Amino acid sequence: MTQWLAKNKSAAIIALVVLVVAYGFWAMSPDKATSMLRFAWTLSIPLVLGALTGVIGERSGIVNIGIEGQMLAAAFTGFFVAANTGNLWLGVLSGLLVGAVMGAFLAWIAVVFQVDQIILGVVMNIVATGVTSFYYVQGKVLPSAMPTFSIPLLSDLPLVGVFFQGGPIALLTLFTVLGTWYALFRTRWGLRTRAIGEYPTAADTAGIGVNKMRIINTTIAGLLAGAAGVFMSMEQTSSFARDMSAGKGFLALAIMIFGAWFPGRALAAALFFGLASAVASQLQADKVVDIPQQFVNLLPYVLTLLVLALAAGRVRAPASEGIPFVKGEGS
Amino acid sequence: MSNPKPATTAAPGNGALLATIIRGQSVIVPILALIVAFAIGAILIAGQGVNPISAYASLFHYAWFSSDGLQVTLLRTAGLALTGLAVAIPLKIGMFNIGAQGQFLVGAITAAFVGYQFGNLPGIPLILVALVGGIIGGAVWGWISGILKAKRNVHEVISTIMLNYVAAQLIDWLLNSYLKAPGQAIPQTPKIVDQAQIGNLGPFPVGFLIAIVLAAFSWWLLRRTVLGFQFGTVGANPEAARYAGVKLPRMYAAGMTLAGGMAGLSGGVQTLGETHYFEQSFAGSLGFDGVTVALLARGNPIGVVPAAFLLASLRAGAPGLQFDLGVQPEIVDLVLAITLLLVSIPILAKLLVRKGATAAPTPAPIEEELR
Numbered sequence: 261m262t263q264w265l266a267k268n269k270s271a272a273i274i275a276l277v278v279l280v281v282a283y284g285f286w287a288m289s290p291d292k293a294t295s296m297l298r299f300a301w302t303l304s305i306p307l308v309l310g311a312l313t314g315v316i317g318e319r320s321g322i323v324n325i326g327i328e329g330q331m332l333a334a335a336f337t338g339f340f341v342a343a344n345t346g347n348l349w350l351g352v353l354s355g356l357l358v359g360a361v362m363g364a365f366l367a368w369i370a371v372v373f374q375v376d377q378i379i380l381g382v383v384m385n386i387v388a389t390g391v392t393s394f395y396y397v398q399g400k401v402l403p404s405a406m407p408t409f410s411i412p413l414l415s416d417l418p419l420v421g422v423f424f425q426g427g428p429i430a431l432l433t434l435f436t437v438l439g440t441w442y443a444l445f446r447t448r449w450g451l452r453t454r455a456i457g458e459y460p461t462a463a464d465t466a467g468i469g470v471n472k473m474r475i476i477n478t479t480i481a482g483l484l485a486g487a488a489g490v491f492m493s494m495e496q497t498s499s500f501a502r503d504m505s506a507g508k509g510f511l512a513l514a515i516m517i518f519g520a521w522f523p524g525r526a527l528a529a530a531l532f533f534g535l536a537s538a539v540a541s542q543l544q545a546d547k548v549v550d551i552p553q554q555f556v557n558l559l560p561y562v563l564t565l566l567v568l569a570l571a572a573g574r575v576r577a578p579a580s581e582g583i584p585f586v587k588g589e590g591s
Numbered sequence: 592m593s594n595p596k597p598a599t600t601a602a603p604g605n606g607a608l609l610a611t612i613i614r615g616q617s618v619i620v621p622i623l624a625l626i627v628a629f630a631i632g633a634i635l636i637a638g639q640g641v642n643p644i645s646a647y648a649s650l651f652h653y654a655w656f657s658s659d660g661l662q663v664t665l666l667r668t669a670g671l672a673l674t675g676l677a678v679a680i681p682l683k684i685g686m687f688n689i690g691a692q693g694q695f696l697v698g699a700i701t702a703a704f705v706g707y708q709f710g711n712l713p714g715i716p717l718i719l720v721a722l723v724g725g726i727i728g729g730a731v732w733g734w735i736s737g738i739l740k741a742k743r744n745v746h747e748v749i750s751t752i753m754l755n756y757v758a759a760q761l762i763d764w765l766l767n768s769y770l771k772a773p774g775q776a777i778p779q780t781p782k783i784v785d786q787a788q789i790g791n792l793g794p795f796p797v798g799f800l801i802a803i804v805l806a807a808f809s810w811w812l813l814r815r816t817v818l819g820f821q822f823g824t825v826g827a828n829p830e831a832a833r834y835a836g837v838k839l840p841r842m843y844a845a846g847m848t849l850a851g852g853m854a855g856l857s858g859g860v861q862t863l864g865e866t867h868y869f870e871q872s873f874a875g876s877l878g879f880d881g882v883t884v885a886l887l888a889r890g891n892p893i894g895v896v897p898a899a900f901l902l903a904s905l906r907a908g909a910p911g912l913q914f915d916l917g918v919q920p921e922i923v924d925l926v927l928a929i930t931l932l933l934v935s936i937p938i939l940a941k942l943l944v945r946k947g948a949t950a951a952p953t954p955a956p957i958e959e960e961l962r
Contacts, residue, residue: 373936380932383932386883387925394919518749554763555760555764558757561753562753562757565749565753
């Protein structure tokens, strides 16, 4: 812990300042602070999950810009399977599976046929948009609302209790971030994953099945994109709308890069984005400032750009992302 | 390109044949891909109980032979080709421009503004000013991404995505305030004056001709100029390029500015040539279609035109499918996706060239990697 603090002084200071400001604000008006954080967190969840999909994929060397399509297809499948079978959990499960299958498709074609991964992502997005509007039917409803849970004790905490209550996907998101971080940086699987994304030839020499692992990892990551989609159509709202992912998959990619390909930083980046939105809409609602709605809407995007421009982080992508691995042809 | 094998092992004339095949590959592969994609599409259409031949007949009838079908198709081709160039040019530098949408919007609204505000100008100068306005609008929007990458190392994927949203919101605000046409329910600009509208030159819409000229210009720029060569070196290996004295920041800024200009011009052409006023929804998914067009053309500026024509024909004909036969128009998206997928399989290209021919090039990766 002390070692980590010494290495990440600025991060620790920023976190401390944010906490002090947040609790200061909470002390002044607890209801408002809590509702703003809930707003920000709800906005962040699909972005975090999508960004994690990207992190796992790119850390293993597979670029995935089809996250948008995975989310959309999963939102569609989850909602309509649940609506047609009357079983919520069957819907959730099939949504997750669709995300995973699309991830598997991406990685498999990329590995076996060495098709450009950017193109595969674009293909997935086109197909997802086409198929979901092709089979779209109006007037379906979920058999029931998604149940909500709250973790005892933790959910009673002031302010941060927000993170520990909600639907199943919302609840699991925080733990997924933790789990992904732990898996990537503290396990043998994670070391291997990072190896095949950085220097696959060396990994291959060490006896790691590079391509097999890339396929498996991208498939697992697809589950998370699926979860993001299911969250949109079954937890955040209870309906599916055409094109409901509305660019969130691309935003998740931006969050992934903003987070420098680290799970924790991606969470922070998404929360930053969500909080900026929350603050802007709250200012508007309270009539503190009288600015057009459009400026409120664009604030998070401009802020994200500004922060990136000012911080000018020397972020670096995994060295071998997007490059097919062929045994014996590496350098 | 010559056959590297010794002449004794190859029959005379074999080398020439092989060279022809390899040269023709950039044409043969897309055509084969199209045939297969349409065949799969036919199976899907047949699955809906519709005769695929009459479905395709209806599709292309609407796109090419209905009253002003070809006009609309060619106009759409122009817009798509220019946004395709907006993606293809940065690809050469190894940059991925997902911001054609925003650049298009800024260009389109600038052109519309010029087109109704300066209505006292005569036709040709007004059109030129409006189009140049569109180019500048888009170029500024692209330049922001380029300069952020050059000076502050902000990833262009982030900045272009963010700027798409910013453009959409800013324009929404303008359409609801200063640029709003009075008495309209939907926020839109006033109509541009009559002499600012561009029509046809002979059988072709002027916008289409502009797109062809710019595709040729881009090809020349990328393949025959120092700047194009520098773009290529940066795309292949930025470190090596910098070591060789190429100024990377200047390349990033120039590439994105050029790209933005193309997308902005696309907006200008659509406003002056087709819609004659500006409304937010006109852009549709044009920016992302630009990505599809550029990838379909494998980043080649000349290939962008036929790729755009294909996409435009499919989109223009799709309503006909639904109208005549009740086939869902989304089927064309699936055909498109399959084509894109097949065009991109290097193995398909390899199979066409005889096994063991060392000269067989696999299509180069679209870009080395996303940086």
